[in-house]
Amino acid sequence: MKRTSFTISILFCLLLLNCGASKENISESDRAAFNDLKTSILTSPIRFEAESASPTQTFGFVAASNYLLRQTGSVSSRIYLNDRNDYMYISKDSVNSELSYYGELRNPTYGSINNGKIELEGSPRKLKIEENDKKQNITLNFRATNDSEECEVTMILFPNRKATVIINSLNRTTIRYNGVFSIVEKIEN
Numbered sequence: 001m002k003r004t005s006f007t008i009s010i011l012f013c014l015l016l017l018n019c020g021a022s023k024e025n026i027s028e029s030d031r032a033a034f035n036d037l038k039t040s041i042l043t044s045p046i047r048f049e050a051e052s053a054s055p056t057q058t059f060g061f062v063a064a065s066n067y068l069l070r071q072t073g074s075v076s077s078r079i080y081l082n083d084r085n086d087y088m089y090i091s092k093d094s095v096n097s098e099l100s101y102y103g104e105l106r107n108p109t110y111g112s113i114n115n116g117k118i119e120l121e122g123s124p125r126k127l128k129i130e131e132n133d134k135k136q137n138i139t140l141n142f143r144a145t146n147d148s149e150e151c152e153v154t155m156i157l158f159p160n161r162k163a164t165v166i167i168n169s170l171n172r173t174t175i176r177y178n179g180v181f182s183i184v185e186k187i188e189n
Contacts, residue, residue, distance in 0.1 A: 045091035
C-alpha cells in the first residue's frame with residue numbers, strides 16, 4: 001500500500017513539473033523576422049488585405065446571415081472575402097480603408113451606411129504602437145473617422161505577415177478581420 005501511494009505521489013509530482021509553464025524557444029530566424037517587422041513598422045506604411053470577417057454575433061444577425069450565406073462556404077461567424085478588395089492602409093500620418101461590413105447598425109443616420117462598408121480616411125489619432133516580445137506581435141491602436149462616425153481600430157501584426165484588425169464603433173457592432181499585410185513604399189489612393 002505504501003509503495004502504491006509513493007508511486008502515485010511521484011507520478012503526480014512529475015505531472016505537475018511537466019505541466020508547469022515552459023519557456024517557448026524562439027528560433028533565431030523568427031526573432032530576426034520580428035526585429036525586421038519592428039523596424040519596418042516605424043518607417044513604412046502598411047497595407048492590410050482582409051481575407052475573412054468575423055462580426056459580433058447577435059441572435060438577429062445569426063438568423064439572417066445564416067440564411068443569406070448558405071451555399072457560399074461562409075457562416076455567420078466567419079465570412080470569407082475572397083472576391084472583394086477589402087483593404088486598409090496605415091502610416092503614422094495617414095489611414096485609408098475600404099472594408100466590407102457585416103453586422104448590425106446601432107444608430108443608423110442618413111448617409112451613415114457607406115454602401116455597407118467601413119470607409120476611413122484621414123490621419124490616425126492617438127496612435128499607439130506596442131511591441132510584445134513574448135508573443136512576437138506588434139499592436140497598433142488608433143482612432144480614425146469618416147463622415148459620420150469615429151472608429152477605434154486595433155491592428156495586431158505577426159512576423160509571418162498575418163494580421164488581425166478589430167474595429168469598434170458607436171454606430172455599428174464590433175467586427176474582426178483576419179488577413180495578411182505587407183510593407184509598402186507609399187500609401188495608394
